Ligand SMILES: Cc1cc2nc3c(=O)[nH]c(=O)nc-3n(C[C@H](O)[C@H](O)[C@H](O)COP(=O)(O)OP(=O)(O)OC[C@H]3O[C@@H](n4cnc5c(N)ncnc54)[C@H](O)[C@@H]3O)c2cc1C
């Protein structure tokens with residue numbers, strides 16, 4: 060983990076309200092694991108005071124320049140504009156200074172090679188699944204089930220297809236792919252592939268539904284949780300969730316920023332209200 064003062068390389072709107080930002084990030088190729096995240100700060104701006112967490116979509120290299128400059132290593136993040144921080148981010152351009160603390164957290168465990176892998180992404184929850192897919196396709200058949208409210212929420216699916224991932228799109232309003240919830244598609248796929256391992260990231264109601272389905276079909280599940288985070292390094296405790304076996308006399312809290320954001324489903328207490336972290340308030 061390091062605090063990197065760097066610059067924006069590009070920042071483009073890829074769907075209404077969704078932006079894709081490329082950031083110069085030397086060292087990230089070696090350092091980062093699928094499912095990890097960065098705490099992002101707009102350097103010149105005092106507000107928002109706190110950094111904001113974003114999953115790493117992809118780590119890559121820009122081709123070396125003709126004047127023999129080394130290839131530039133970058134990360135890409137994809138973000139939805141929802142408030143002050145992301146509102147400022149959408150106005151950033153090439154060369155703007157920014158700060159990255161990362162890579163942070165515990166990422167996905169790729170599991171056994173050769174078993175079926177099913178990735179479930181809801182809206183912006185798709186982001187950490189791309190670098191996971193890049194790794195999984197080396198050894199396994201990978202299927203991506205991507206859900207959103209409307210077609211605007213369906214992003215970067217063709218890039219997964221280019222990796223060799225089979226993709227299934229569903230939207231709640233039926234404007235793209237199958238009409239309905241991504242969890243309905245998951246049930247169908249688990250009937251076809253009962254030996255699969257499932258990886259999920261998205262809004263908390265989707266994650267809870269995925270957990271119930273995976274429990275019912277008795278398949279392993281890893282979830283990436285989006286808690287409200289103030290520090291990202293285990294210091295402020297704004298992101299805690301209750302772990303498996305938690306009781307008042309034997310508290311088992313887990314920091315989403317250090318023990319997660321990716322958890323094996325059985326490590327969490329799904330009956331506890333605190334698992335529903337994304338619905339609660341948090342630090343600014
Ligand atoms: C590990 C991790 C990875 C993330 N990856 C991504 C990503 O790849 N792309 C992306 O767009 N977002 C991602 N998020 C969520 C992102 O951090 C927030 O959307 C962002 O901090 C909002 O900042 P803001 O200042 O624009 O909004 P704020 O003004 O802080 O908040 C605006 C609204 O969004 C809600 N909100 C803020 N943070 C979250 C959250 N974590 N979950 C649910 N609601 C929230 C607030 O309650 C409020 O209603 C991730 C969060 C975590 C913890």
Ligand code: FES
Pocket residue numbers: 287288289290291292293294295296297298299314315316317
């Ligand atoms: S965000 Fe501060 S402890 Fe997790």
